[in-house]
Amino acid sequence: MAAPLRLTNTLTRRKEEFRPIDPSNVRIYACGPTVYDFAHIGNARPIIVFDLLFRLLRHLYGEAHVTYVRNVTDVDDKINARAAERGVSIRELTDGTLTQFHEDIRALGVLRPSVEPRATDHIEEMRRLIEGLVKSGHAYVAEEHVLFDVPSMPDYGQLSKRPLDEMEAGARVDVAPYKRSPLDFVLWKPSKAGEPSWPSPAGIATPGRPGWHIECSAMSWKHLGETFDIHAGGLDLIFPHHENEIAQSRCCFGTAVMANYWLHNGFLQVEGEKMSKSLGNFVTIHDALKEWPGEVIRLNMLKTHYRQPIDWTARSLDESWDTLRSWYAHEDFGSGGDAEIAPSVLEALLDDLNTPRAIAELHSLSGKGDRAALASTLRALGFAGRIDDPRAVEVDRDAVQQKIELRLAARAAKNWAESDRIRDELKAMGVQLKDGKDGTTTWEFARH
Ligand code: AMP
Numbered sequence: 001m002a003a004p005l006r007l008t009n010t011l012t013r014r015k016e017e018f019r020p021i022d023p024s025n026v027r028i029y030a031c032g033p034t035v036y037d038f039a040h041i042g043n044a045r046p047i048i049v050f051d052l053l054f055r056l057l058r059h060l061y062g063e064a065h066v067t068y069v070r071n072v073t074d075v076d077d078k079i080n081a082r083a084a085e086r087g088v089s090i091r092e093l094t095d096g097t098l099t100q101f102h103e104d105i106r107a108l109g110v111l112r113p114s115v116e117p118r119a120t121d122h123i124e125e126m127r128r129l130i131e132g133l134v135k136s137g138h139a140y141v142a143e144e145h146v147l148f149d150v151p152s153m154p155d156y157g158q159l160s161k162r163p164l165d166e167m168e169a170g171a172r173v174d175v176a177p178y179k180r181s182p183l184d185f186v187l188w189k190p191s192k193a194g195e196p197s198w199p200s201p202a203g204i205a206t207p208g209r210p211g212w213h214i215e216c217s218a219m220s221w222k223h224l225g226e227t228f229d230i231h232a233g234g235l236d237l238i239f240p241h242h243e244n245e246i247a248q249s250r251c252c253f254g255t256a257v258m259a260n261y262w263l264h265n266g267f268l269q270v271e272g273e274k275m276s277k278s279l280g281n282f283v284t285i286h287d288a289l290k291e292w293p294g295e296v297i298r299l300n301m302l303k304t305h306y307r308q309p310i311d312w313t314a315r316s317l318d319e320s321w322d323t324l325r326s327w328y329a330h331e332d333f334g335s336g337g338d339a340e341i342a343p344s345v346l347e348a349l350l351d352d353l354n355t356p357r358a359i360a361e362l363h364s365l366s367g368k369g370d371r372a373a374l375a376s377t378l379r380a381l382g383f384a385g386r387i388d389d390p391r392a393v394e395v396d397r398d399a400v401q402q403k404i405e406l407r408l409a410a411r412a413a414k415n416w417a418e419s420d421r422i423r424d425e426l427k428a429m430g431v432q433l434k435d436g437k438d439g440t441t442t443w444e445f446a447r448h
């Protein structure tokens with residue numbers, strides 16, 4: 001009998017044994033992407049980490065007994081602005097971005113979640129939640145907005161450990177005049193001209209659109225119920241997003257918790273700073289996949305424990321590539337077969353997804369020559385044995401050969417400038433030429 005699964009719960013700040021409400025249907029929700037543009041490698045971190053958790057839960061409870069919901073936010077200011085900029089409809093923009101996102105994360109070995117709800121398909125649920133909150137005195141209408149009345153919830157702030165009175169004391173004063181308390185947040189707001197809009201709840205005559213937080217309360221309710229097991233996302237979502245989700249769901253349903261376990265991944269950083277769109281220090285998953293095989297990116301992400309910050313460097317990616325190459329350097333690695341997690345690796349993962357230790361155990365299996373256990377464990381963890389060099393694949397061999405011939409002709413005509421130009425052009429494609437003594441030229445693809 002394996003040790004129990006233990007997870008660090010942000011709600012209690014402790015590592016706790018995981019006990020599902022219903023082992024025949026373990027329910028997990030993760031906040032998904034806002035689909036206005038390519039996702040970056042930082043966004044890939046929660047996707048990969050919680051995919052691993054999904055796989056582990058399926059291993060422990062059975063594939064048919066885990067429901068994993070990862071939503072898509074397809075109503076947002078950035079989406080409206082980008083669609084207007086490109087002159088496309090919002091649906092065209094969000095559909096295109098979502099298709100790209102699916103392609104990118106499939107290359108990272110990520111499974112499709114059980115349900116992938118879109119916010120715009122759940123407006124009715126949002127309206128019902130908002131109506132419920134107004135009726136129970138936790139929300140109010142002001143200037144065609146519906147606001148959540150934060151002081152109406154005495155234990156608001158439990159997740160982020162910010163007591164209500166402290167927040168009230170520290171609140172900014174330059175807030176919208178229609179808010180009763182500066183802490184109150186928007187559940188529904190009027191749509192501006194050109195923005196998507198839906199019939200409003202709570203007797204508001206003009207059409208409007210939902211706030212961000214209510215989306216996740218509505219989608220998790222629809223697909224997982226009023227209370228579920230695990231809610232996950234990046235560290236930056238603890239406050240205000242997750243705090244406000246909890247306020248909405250608990251106050252609407254009168255429940256003690258929204259989810260029993262709250263898991264948060266640390267940031268992926270570049271030179272010590274969080275990778276983000278606004279800082280401009282980001283690499284999209286799409287571009288990263290032109291340089292590194294998806295499985296290398298996946299392994300590199302898992303080398304660091306999910307709660308720790310991770311510095312994203314080419315050097316670390318190179319090392320991950322070397323590791324996979326050594327693990328894959330044996331017969332028929334990727335061709336089907338069992339997908340069972342070796343006990344030593346499982347034990348590491350059960351300890352709050354201790355992936356650094358799990359990887360050390362994989363090295364140990366490799367060192368002992370236990371190829372079958374290594375292969376089947378890797379498969380179970382989302383590694384299919386494919387590490388083709390994406391940069392090599394991009395090279396059109398015929399085009400390279402043609403350029404080499406042009407260069408040989410230039411050399412024969414003693415046109416050294418042209419010859420050098422062609423050499424540089426090939427170099428930019430990653431092709432390294434080697435001139436032989438006998439006048440022939442061979443080439444190789446150089447990774448660096
Ligand atoms: P966003 O598109 O910013 O709402 O982020 C989508 C998801 O990616 C959320 O769970 C964020 O917490 C997470 N995320 C964004 N940036 C990073 C980062 N640099 N490192 C880790 N997670 C991130």
Ligand code: ZN
Pocket residue numbers: 030031032216241245
């Ligand atoms: Zn959310």
